[in-house]
Amino acid sequence: MAESVDLWINGTPIRVCAGTSVAAAVLLSGEPVFRRSVSGEKRGPLCGMGICFECRLNIDGVEHCRSCQIVCREGMQVRTE
Amino acid sequence: MSRGSRTADILVAGAGPAGMSAAARGRECGRSVLVLDDNPSAGGQIWRGGESHSSGSQSTFWFRTFGTCGADVISGARIIDGDAKRRRVIAETREDAFTVEYGKLILATGAREMFLPFPGWTTPNVMGIGGLQALVKSGLPISGKRIVVAGTGPLMLAAAAYFRKHGAVVPVIAEQADWTRLARFTLQLRRQPGKLCQAAALRFALRHSRYLVSCWAEAANGEGRLESVRLRQGAKAWDLACDYLAVGFGFKPNIELGLLMNCRINDAGIESDDVQQTSQEDIFAAGECTGIGGVDLAILEGEIAGYAAAGRADLAKGCFRKRNRARQFSASLRRAFALRRELRSLPSATSIICRCEDVVWQRLEQMQSWRAAKLHTRCGMGPCQGRVCGPILEFLLGLQPEAIRPPVFPARLESLAAASEMEESIDK
Amino acid sequence: MGTFDVAVVGAGIVGTACARELSAAGLRTALIEPGVIGGGATAAGMGHIAVMDDSEAQFALTRYSQLLWKELADRLPADGEYLPCGALWIAADETEMLEVYRKQRYYSQREVPVEILDSQSLAEAEPNLRLGMAGALLAREDAVVYPPAVARFLASEAQHLGAELILGRRVATIGDDAATLDDGIRIRSRSFVVANGAGAPSLVTGLNIQPRKGHLVITDRYPGFVQHQMIELGYLRSAHAMDSDSVAFNIQPRPSGQLLIGSSRQYGSDHPAVDNAVVSRMLQRAFEYMPGLRKLSAIRAWTGFRAATKDKLPVIGLCPGRENVYLATGHEGLGITTSLGTAKLLADLLLNRTPAIEAAPYMPDRSYALHG
Structure with missing residues (x-):
């Protein structure tokens, strides 16, 4: 298994350890805001275990992905919502 | 897209400690076992991130036993619908949807953290205690970060120690329970020397952190990112700067799948008998989804359920005594860390309850009623399906959640349609 | 409580609209509801304000109502989510296109603004539709609302006009001068309006109304994925099938960006559970029209029971054999649309005023609605 994985977060490349979740990678990139709530509030991860849906992101073009439950893959395109 | 139908003598929902031990014991009795788990890898929340992130011989033993037992494991899979009469569920992964026909089903769906609303709790970097811990286990570095831990329960200590071990500074651990209850709980620990040692070791590891009782987070401050937390202890309130606020008010069993399969639910969680069988003949339940009891109890219940589901209730009996003792411990936990009434007045008029x-x-x-709340405010109508706000409104207003309907978890439309598509292809 | 002039049974969209209309006419009105306001079939439906042309009578009531909705729109609260998105009746092939032409003539003659979209303009209007559809009829004045919030608004308007809400109690029987509630309390009233949808036969013997089960699925938020309410023209075949289960493509954009996907019709099922086999069929039909739906995330599915009559028209007016019991039920899938027209018509009949549309087609004494 590769030691590190390269992916893109909002168009910026980032390298993380293999096995890192997308949520952790986004926080690691210095971005605590994952999405805007329905009334426009800034939101980031809460439960970290796939329950609360606060860490939803667009991953490889698929909207509303729970980033805490998805492991970073090479070349992944991640966009905050 | 590959679609298929799978079969298993025993289907286990969840690969935390209970699911792992259940699967291993089922395999030991020669049954075919399929494990479906929503997480990226086995271990559940407490052993998230695999063996390397978990300490202790217990996790080592079970990762080995589970890893070599020969059960099929599908990670990143959620059960979205099911039919107890036909002994069938529909599950989806990121790529795929499939049905599973099972002989016996073991629910080991674990628990989720309970949250309570207070001003600012939706600010980014305010997270669950388990949530932040899960993120660290998933690769988030916290070295040098200031983390305030607030809420209730002994897991706060374990989490704080974990944060410290990973280089974070934990200035305060704020426990809402009062001294009297905690003292009574500590006294009971005498009967479990192992637990008492654990507690003492944790306290030593956290000697640089202040452990405050009858204390809770009253507000989180910061625009778009947490800057500080306002703590309250009696008449005293003060602000404390921090990078993360980890909050958690205990745990709620994940009973949704049990409800969907028409299993009876009691005060603690999914109801189960001596051999962990639920009110449905072919369905067993083990671990936190039957009531919050900690990892030791979860493993024992899993073992019993695994044996019993394999038709070897005789082997299960060997675990009864240890399980019953572990249950006493969990009962004393519940008493000690019951939520105090003052927490009901934490939310302000404009505090968000339903974050979706x-x-x-x-x-x-x-x-x-929950139905009125849903229909007239949209509370609980978002993708978390009320998993976060439901327990909150139960605590604040005593509202009981409505009956559950599929999909029991948000699912792709194609997955919802998958079952009959597959039947049609069989007909053809 | 004294004696009411009229007691309305059921606070769904029809009951609340009736209570508001009757209070506005100065009657001392009671509105009785065992559950949540707008929590029955009202909450289960799509909330499509549609003009329909199955029959002259259906057209008259839907169009009359649609114009009443337009009038009301400005006063609806924000959570009523009135969205004048228009509706597209989709023709999959040239045969169905003939129906588009027929409808266009029908509506134009009656001054309903409609427009024909050819294959290409349809594809431009709704890029997520499968390519190669023959065309569509755009009903410009169709709209959508969020019915439970509207029902609550109508109930609160009725309250402001003096109506009394009696919540949490079920009407067990209706006598000559009083209704008896399930806790034994009697509500004295000069007249009664039975507006509890598919529950009406339990209060009025001989009323032939069948519950017709429907399923709906709602997605997460995908703003812009769909612009109009869309219904396949094959829907008419589905809605017309009287005894067999049927599904049809029917999709609606919610102001939230969510998509509401229907529809199914089943007789003979009185269990509210979501039936995966029906949901699957319904969704597969939707995929045939919009393949892109497959990958979208569904967050909830639910069921409801439409109050269906044999001739697909509601029953509005005096109950045969009773001097003081009026019916306002049997709206099948058009209860949200026709609630406002129903309320006007009912108030006119109850107060001996001349209704704006002919009342005869909806009279409960027509033979198929009642038997025995």
């Missing part, structure tokens, strides 16, 4: 739909407290205060 941004429903604020003043719109919900007068609601008489």
Whole structure:
């Protein structure tokens, strides 16, 4: 298994350890805001275990992905919502 | 897209400690076992991130036993619908949807953290205690970060120690329970020397952190990112700067799948008998989904359920005594860390209760039923399906959640349609 | 409580609209509801304000109502989510296109603004539709609302006009001068309006109304994925099938960006559970029209029971054999649309005023609605 994985977060490349979740990678990139709530509030991860849906992101073009439950893959395109 | 139908003598929902031990014991009795788990890898929340992130010989033993037992494991899979009469569920992964026909089903769906709303709790970097821990286990570095831990329960200590071990500074651990209850709980620990040692070791590891009782987080401050937390202890309130606020008010069993399969639910969680069988003949339940009891109890219940589901209730009996003792411990936990009434007045009029739909407290205060709250405010109508706000409204207003309907978890439309598509292809 | 002039049974969209209309006419009105306001079939439906042309009578009531909705729109609260998105009746092939032409003539003659979209303009209007559809009829004045919030608004308007809400109690029987509630309390009233949808036969013997089960699925938020309410023209075949289960493509954009996907019709099922086999069929039909739906995330599915009559028209007016019991039920899938027209018509009949549309087609004494 590769030691590190390269992916893109909002168009910026980032390298993380293999096995890192997308949520952790986004926080690691210095971005605590994952999405805007329905009334426009800034939101980031809460439960970290796939329950609360606060860490939803667009991953490889698929909207509303729970980033805490998805492991970073090479070349992944991640966009905050 | 590959679609298929699978079969298993025993289907296990969840690969935390209970699911792992259940699967291993089922395999030991020669049954075919399939494990479906929503997480990226086995271990559940407590052993998230695999063996390397978990300490202790217990996790080592079970990762080995589970890893070599020969059970099929599908990670990143959620059960979205099921039919107890036909002994069938529908599951999806990121790529795929499939049905599973099972002989016996073991529910080991674990628990989720319970949250309570307070001003600012939706600010980014305010997270669950387990949530932040899960993120660290998933690769988030916290070295040098200031983390305030607030809420209730002994897991706060374990989490704080974990944060410290990873280089974070934990200035305060704020426990809402009072001294009297904690002292009574500590006294009971005498009967479990192992637990008492654990507690002492944790306290030593956290000697640089202040452990405050009858204390809770009253507000989180910061615009778009947490800057500080306001703590309250009696008449005293003060602000404390921090990078993360980890909050958690205990745990709620994940009973949704049990409800969907028409299993009876009791005060603690999914009801189960001596051999962990639920009110449905072919369905067993083990671990936190039957009631919050900690990892030791979860493993024992899993073992019993695994044996019993394999038709070897005789082997299960060997675990009864240890399980019953572990249950006593969990009962004393519940008493000690019961939530105090003052926490009901934490939310302000404009505090958000439903984070999916941004429903604020003043719109919900007068609601008489969960259905009225849903229909007239959209509370609980978002993708978390009320998993976060449901327990909150139960605590704040005593509202009981509605009956559950599929999909029991948000699912792709194609997955919802998958079962009959597959039947049609069989017909053809 | 004294004696009411009229007691309305059921606070769904029809009952609340009736209570508001009757209170506005100065009657001392009671509105009785065992559950949540707008929590029955009202909450289960799509909330499509549609003009329909199955029959002259259906057209008259839907169009009359649609114009009443337009009038009301400005006063609806924000959570009523009135969205004048228009509706597209989709023709999959040239045969169905003939129906588009027929409808266009029908509506134009009656001054309903409609427009024909050819294959290409349809594809431009709704890029997520499968390519190669023959065309569509755009009903410009169709709209959508969020019915439970509207029902609550109508109930609160009725309250402001003096109506009394009696919540949490079920009407067990209706006598000559009083209704008896399930806790034994009697509500004295000069007249009664039975507006509890598919529950009406339990209060009025001989009323032939069948519950017709429907399923709906709602997605997460995908703003812009769909612009109009869309219904396949094959829907008419589905809605017309009287005894067999049927599904049809029917999709609606919610102001939230969510998509509401229907529809199914089943007789003979009185269990509210979501039936995966029906949901699957319904969704597969939707995929045939919009393949892109497959990958979208569904967050909830639910069921409801439409109050269906044999001739697909509601029953509005005096109950045969009773001097003081009026019916306002049997709206099948058009209860949200026709609630406002129903309320006007009912108030006119109850107060001996001349209704704006002919009342005869909806009279409960027509033979198929009642038997025995």
